[in-house]
Amino acid sequence: MAGTIWVLGHVNPDTDAICAALTYAELKRILGITQARAGRVGPLNRETSYVLNKLGVEPPPVVTDVRSRVMDMIRKEVASCRPETTLQTAGRLMREKQVKTLPVVDAGGQLLGIVTIGDLARHLLEELDLEEPAINSNRVQEILSAPISTIMKTSGIVTFQDDDLATYARRVMLETRYRNYPVVNEHDRLMGMVARYDLLALRRKQVILVDHNERAHAVPGIEEAEVLEIIDHHRLGDVQTGEPLYFRSEPVGSTCTIIRNIYQEQGITPAPLTAALLCAGILSDTVIFKSPTCSARDRAAAQELAEIAGLDIESFGRDMFQAGSALAERPAGEILKEDFKVFQLGNLKVGIGQVEALGTGGLEGVKQALTREMESMVEQEGYDLVLMMLTDIIQEGTELLVTGPAGNLVEEAFGREVRNNRVFLPGMMSRKKQMVPLLARIAALH
DSSP, X not given: OTTOEEEEEEESOOHHHHHHHHHHHHHHHHTTOTTEEEEEESOOOHHHHHHHHHHTOOOOOBOOOOOOBGGGTOBOSOOOBOTTOBHHHHHHHHHHHTOSEEEEEOTTOBEEEEEEHHXXXXXXXXXXXXXXSSOOHHHHHHHHTSBGGGTOBOSSOOOEETTSBHHHHHHHHHHHOOSEEEEEOXXXXXXXXXXXXXXXXXXXXXXXXXXXXXXXXXXXXXXXXXXEEEEEOSOOOOOOOSSOOEEEEOSSSOHHHHHHHHHHHTTOOOOHHHHHHHHHHHHHHTTTTTSTTOOHXXXXXXXXXXXXXXXXXXXXXXXXXXXXXXXXXSOHHHHHHHTEEEEEETTEEEEEXXXXXXXXXXXXXXXXXXXXXXXXXXXHHOOSEEEEEEEEXXXXXXXXXXXXXXXXXXXXXXXXXXXXXXXXXXXXXXXXXXXXXXXXXXHHTO
């Protein structure tokens, strides 16, 4: 959508990422930035689906990448003609519309050929006998009455499709150097035209990142986009920008807590629905206040938002996590990838997934299937270490599944033996604050 400012969470979005995107986009619109729109970079997990369904909120649209494409610079209102159009009419159309390239289409809009003003002028000069002292008017009329199909170019036409990357279009334009290029769909139906000057006027897609600031966790093509803002509560990552931007990162348990504070700073009380979304994001990321990342600010924000939304925090939070777990009913691949993040720790490529549940005892078949999926990722995708955190909200600890050649890092970091690819870590609730920092310190020593 041209002109849209996308507000996007990380890949494999969780409830905090989705709720942060929805509520921050809403705040931007309230403040007059009407083109702000929430998006998501991947499918919803079960917990988030439950939250949106319960609150009656439509999921934000999927944004697959933010690279510029031909559709972002296409001119849809273009002059065209039919093959039976006369040369005289075609020439008049070019003059009136001030165009130098005229696509020729059939009744269904399918591209048949193109004619340039140069083609038309060349043909007229060739057909008219300029050596005669007086040009025969009948002959002139005969030439001008000929159909455009007699001179249109039908082969070797360079066209683009609307989803072609702008970088590809730029390369082709430099190699061919035509004035204008038709844009067609998969059925060769004319969609519009692009020219070299459209490339110069092309603006990068504008995005606001919430709940992340690392390239590995961002929407594909982020390096080609214009990042306007970042609202986050994680460690500083490697997203680079060409211009200054508004960057807000705070040591709280949820991005939604930060966004609630921004509402407050702007003197805006969130609507009950918005408050419910913000509360859901806080409860999810703080594991109903049991995560070590949870701060007093998270608790205060959630309590205030719950009052506005008319929610009972304990029952709402419990229902969220129950809806999101049900591990025995889900494919192992879905569980693993639902909240999976990639980290570069020293020289090691490390992948860590996490799922929270109200009890993770038993589930032997699920754990075995998860381990097989993780071993496959190590082998096929070159990970040094793949971990899966099965975080038990009731026990307030995590059963950690471990695969990969760097598995010894887990024993070094946490001082516990890994047996049969598993180890239980009491008190381990947070990937961000507990798991990753310890592993990073050990990895730095290797």
